[in-house]
Amino acid sequence: MKSLEELYKRAIELKNKGMSDKEISTELHLSVNTISWLLSKNIGETKIQDVKIGWRSIGVYGSRIGHIAEIMADIISEEINIDDLDSVLGITINGIPFATFVSDILGKELMVYRPHPSGKEGLFSSNFAGVKGKKIVVIDDVISTGETMKNTINDIKNQGGQVLLCVVLVSKLNIDEISGTRIRSVIRTTMVG
The missing domain is CATH 3.40.50.2020 (Rossmann fold)
Known part of the structure; x- marks a missing residue:
């Protein structure tokens, strides 16, 4: 199992490449909710601030x-x-x-x-x-x-x-x-x- 820090860093990398939370969740084999939670946390130095749009x-x-x-x-x-x-x-x-x-x-x-x-x-x-x-x-x-x-x-x-x-x-x-x-x-x- 990967550490939380490793997952966070990988999620940040994918987000910075323009991937959506859903695409990141597929890539990392995690739920979209988990990715949204992960990206909202301040783990390490970088924190992504984002707005989830549910239409x-x-x-x-x-x-x-x-x-x-x-x-x-x-x-x-x-x-x-x-x-x-x-x-x-x-x-x-x-x-x-x-x-x-x-x-x-x-x-x-x-x-x-x-x-x-x-x-x-x-x-x-x-x-x-x-x-x-x-x-x-x-x-x-x-x-x-x-x-x-x-x-x-x-x-x-x-x-x-x-x-x-x-x-x-x-x-x-x-x-x-x-x-x-x-x-x-x-x-x-x-x-x-």
Whole structure:
């Protein structure tokens, strides 16, 4: 059995690489609750402060997702000229329901993207619209470290698409742009104290 300090150090390493608590729990063969607890402790010199986002209350009913999507669509309309937009891309898993509704509200194509967990090139689902030559808005639920969004933007550019805007339900970052692309969130968290 590994010591608590060893588990903590490994969890910190994985968190700093942009992995979510769930991905860390899979890697270390521990529960997500254990990882969340472990990362909240001050073991050694480094302490990660984070906010856990639980959006199950929104996710259990399509109508609730639809209401949030209406806000996202309104933000998109405020930020860009909708006539310039071709497609709405949802990042798996939780970005897809929001993107589906936003796509319908705005009358635009739907794309689905699955990021690679290690940061390698992700996968654009061939069951939905293609990327090449398209002007795209990217939708996700939470932006934590920005790595997934950065990789998504880069993969879209590599496939010949252009990202006009990224919209998320919650941003844990205190930035307005990633890879030269504007980021807008419905809610932005900030650590205080």
